[in-house]
Amino acid sequence: MVRYMIRLCALLMAMSQAALSQPRTEEPFRIGMVVAASDVPEIEGVSGIREMFSRALGRSVEVIAARDHEALVAAHVAGRVDYAIYTALSYAAAARCGCVEPIATPMTSEGAIGVRSILMTRTERALERIAVGAPDSVAGRLAPLALWPDAFEARSAQRLVDFPSAQDAQEEFVAGAVDAIFGWVPVSSSGENLPGGTPDRLAAMSSAGTESRIEWESDVLRHGPHAVRADLSRDMRQKLVAMLVDGTDAELVYINRAYGGGFVAASRDDYQPAVKILESLEAE
Missing domain, CATH: 3.40.190.10 (Periplasmic binding protein-like II)
Known part of the structure; x- marks a missing residue:
């Protein structure tokens, strides 16, 4: 596409x-x-x-x-x-x-009208390896590369690590193989982040979900x-x-x-x- x-x-x-x-x-x-x-x-x-x-x-x-x-x-x-x-x-x-x-x-x-692309990081870890999704992933790759303020620098420094799917990226984040991951969170018509998306998936996979935080989020991707x-x-x-x-x-x-x-x-x-x-x- x-x-x-x-x-x-x-x-x-x-x-x-x-x-x-x-x-x-x-x-x-x-x-x-x-x-x-x-x-x-x-x-x-x-x-x-x-x-x-x-x-x-x-x-x-x-x-x-x-x-x-x-x-x-x-x-x-x-x-x-x-x-x-x-x-x-x-x-x-x-x-x-x-x-x-x-x-x-x-x-x-x-009640979600779209999503926000988010960058989730591990607490107190430098962003040396950042997981990005498949080439056609909007929230996991395309939006961060276009909208994240540090995208150009991270790309130039080769700190972005490609993964074929969100599942693969999430597994590597949980395992500690990457320091951060781009994902998504659903958004309501009032602009409020709703439950679900990458934070909930990481929390369900292991306790790593409770050790991470949202470092950056995009405007609403309707x-x-x-x-x-x-x-x-x-x-x-x-x-x-x-x-x-x-x-x-x-x-x-x-x-x-x-x-x-x-x-x-x-x-x-x-x-x-x-x-x-x-x-x-x-x-x-």
């Missing part, structure tokens, strides 16, 4: 001006989402999705399956869909055109947003936000199956950390 997010940034610069200059067709309202298996003939719950959006907007609705996030971003930027369900990084790529805006962030059933075309009318945008924020879990299940909760309103500023991560990847 990381590689094609970078490719998209070059593609979008060429597409965005052409897309903005083309006339927009108002009917039907088109919703784009990624379907993981390319051989799935129909999106699960598609009739319920169409009915919910049509009721909220008073318009006919079409649901379009994209084969991957690269295809979804391209369709949204080109105006072939009006509404898209993104990951945080795929939204950051789409946002380069200036033609899409987030309107809502999905929540988990526990779950991937639901976003619309920037030229969508204010009235329709408000109707969509109300539908998402006020909807029940049963109504929203097919458009929030990844997280299982409700939604909170979102803005461009909420996804600046994701934009910074993508910029950091481009600079490598």
Whole structure:
């Protein structure tokens, strides 16, 4: 995913001006989402999705399956869909055109709207060996390298130790083979850190969890947003936000199956950390 997010940034610069200059067709309202298996003939719950959006907007609705996030971003930027369900990084790529805006962030059933990347250290130990996660780990690698103030120095001094998975990194931290580890903690809509994530996992693995502390934490890395075309009318945008924020879990299940909760309103500023991560990847 990381590689094609970078490719998209070059593609979008060429597409965005052409897309903005083309006339927009108002009917039907088109919703784009990624379907993981390319051989799935129909999106699960598609009739319920169409009915919910049509009721909220008073318009006919079409649901379009994209084969991957690269295809979804391209369709949204080109105006072939009006509404898209993104990951945080795929939204950051789409946002380069200036033609899409987030309107809502999905929540988990526990009320988390995202995570913070955190650096956990052992008490009274120098940071000579710091565990980082797999190449596509957002909280365990991509966010720290982009947002941690000491990332450049630690990388230059070769103090970062790569691990193929969070589990491997956690085991080495517990065993004392590394001095610190990048991980994550869930965050509520009020910005409060919630139970769970790396601290709880380390505590469950051994008493090392009680001997460690959070040395640094990032800004909130929100779950991937639901976003619309920037030229969508204010009235329709408000109707969509109300539908998402006020909807029940049963109504929203097919458009929030990844997280299982409700939604909170979102803005461009909420996804600046994701934009910074993508910029950091481009600079490598």
